[in-house]
Amino acid sequence: MLREIHCFTRVADRLSFSRAAADLGMSQPAMSQAITRLERAAGVRLFQRTAREVRLTAEGKALLPYAEQVIESAQAFTGEAARLARPTIHLAYPPLVGTLAARIVRRLAGRGPSIGVELTAAGRGTAVRALANGEVSAAILATPAPAQFVTAARFHVTVDHLAVPAGHRLESRPKVTAAELGGQVLLTPGTRPWPGLPGRSRMVADDDFAAALDLVAAGAGVLPIPQLLARTIRRDDVRFVPLDAGDLRITYALAWSKERVTPELMALVQAVQDALWTR
Incomplete structure (x- = not known):
């Protein structure tokens, strides 16, 4: 029946049995037979046909939107089935490196449609649990x-x-040095204090910079951050000041379970390396 409905929508679009048949690679008699079968099944006439023209009947006009919806649903079904049949990599990533995650997906797509990628933005704790439970392929x-976990493709994000908080005594400085952080509470999104910086560390769970900025705004401490965050985040209650703290950086790596290695995972590792080496 789907084939007959497809024929109906094509004839309705072309208002010509011969042109519709040519579009679908059919003979004109076969097209006429398909429409006749559909009319019998529906119990109504779909077209008025003369030697000179083809017109939709009132019933045909009423049924056409439903036929088009059937075709769209069938196409959506086919597309989704093809997507589900593909091997899929589930990649967890911290929002800070979302630009890189998107570039990785584009790299894999450039290799062909055989591998699908699902991205999940997640803090460290959530990503580690998902990776350990097999909910994501890599993180x-x-x-x-x-x-x-096995790790590869390390890269660094400079913290500068x-x-x-707005109104803080350091907000008007052209550049803050490490020595000026003495006595400050340094917020740390993650599990380790900032190396080489004075001040008292306060950990922020799950390497969540957004939550840490809320604490900054509340006056709970100051937060060393990468420049890319300072460029993209706009808040009236937080100020971003250049920081000269030496070689301060966060190192990331792609991690996966050694028990769950697949060809698709190895393709992901290569895509990450390509994305890091070629900007």
Whole structure:
């Protein structure tokens, strides 16, 4: 029946049995037979046919939107079935490196449609649990990653700005030095304090920079951040000041379970390496 409905929509569009048949690679008699079968099944006439023209009947006009919906649904079904049949990589990543995650997906897509990628933005704790439970295939994690995972494709994000609450004494400085952080509470999204910086560390769970900025705005501390966050986040209650703290950076790596290695996972590793080496 789907084939006959497809024939109906094509004839309705072309208002010509011969042109519709040519579009679908059919003979004109076969097209006429398909329409006749559909009319019998529906119990109504769909077209008025003369030697000179083809017109939709009132019933045909009423049924055409439903026929088009059937065709669209069938196409959607086919497309979704093809997507589900593909091997799919589930990649968890911290929002801070979302630009890289998108580039990785484009790299894999450039290799062909055989591998699908599902992205999940997640903090470290959530990503580690998902990776351990097999809910994701791989995750981009701040290092060091838990020892049970294999890691590769390390890269660094430079930390060169300081987020302070509006009105803070450091907000008007052209650049803040490490020495000026003495006495400050340094918010740390993750599990380790900032290396080489004075001040008292306060950990923020799950390497969540958004939650840490809320604490900055509330006056709970100051937050060293990468420049890319300072460029993209706009808040009236937080100020971003350049920070000169030496070689301060966050190191990330792609991590996965050694028990769940697949050809698709190896393709992902290669795509990450390509994305890092070629900007």
